[in-house]
Amino acid sequence: MKKTVFLVIGMAVCLSACRKQTFEERVAQEVKEFNEKEAPKRQDMYTMFDSMTFVPKQQTLSYYYTVEGDGEQLFPAELMKENILKGVRSSLALKSHKEHGLNLQYKYYGKSSGKVLMDVTFTPEDYN
Numbered sequence: 001m002k003k004t005v006f007l008v009i010g011m012a013v014c015l016s017a018c019r020k021q022t023f024e025e026r027v028a029q030e031v032k033e034f035n036e037k038e039a040p041k042r043q044d045m046y047t048m049f050d051s052m053t054f055v056p057k058q059q060t061l062s063y064y065y066t067v068e069g070d071g072e073q074l075f076p077a078e079l080m081k082e083n084i085l086k087g088v089r090s091s092l093a094l095k096s097h098k099e100h101g102l103n104l105q106y107k108y109y110g111k112s113s114g115k116v117l118m119d120v121t122f123t124p125e126d127y128n
Contacts (some may be wrong), residue, residue: 023100031061032060047108060121061097061115067117074109075095077118080108084120088127098127 031052041049050064105121
């Protein structure tokens with residue numbers, strides 16, 4: 001009887017440890033690791049990549065940026081939107097995210113004003 005109990009417990013522990021991560025769990029882990037190890041990250045002289053979030057229920061991966069200095073007053077939202085969409089369409093790093101149909105949100109804030117300079121979300125219909 002004792003052997004059976006230990007065998008069942010051992011199998012349960014092994015099965016739970018061997019379980020593969022779901023796509024959503026993997027994305028959440030990547031976001032957590034980025035935010036802990038790499039954020040914030042300077043993109044250029046005006047832009048700081050602040051953080052990322054992932055909301056599994058909405059299937060949305062969000063990127064948050066802060067724009068500083070002259071970049072804030074001269075922020076070309078429409079041009080940025082077009083360039084980001086081109087980048088999303090051609091990105092190999094986002095391949096699995098696009099295959100799983102994630103929404104990709106890009107939100108830019110002005111550092112001195114605190115205002116949202118651009119908030120755009122690309123859906124699979126936009127990038128496929």
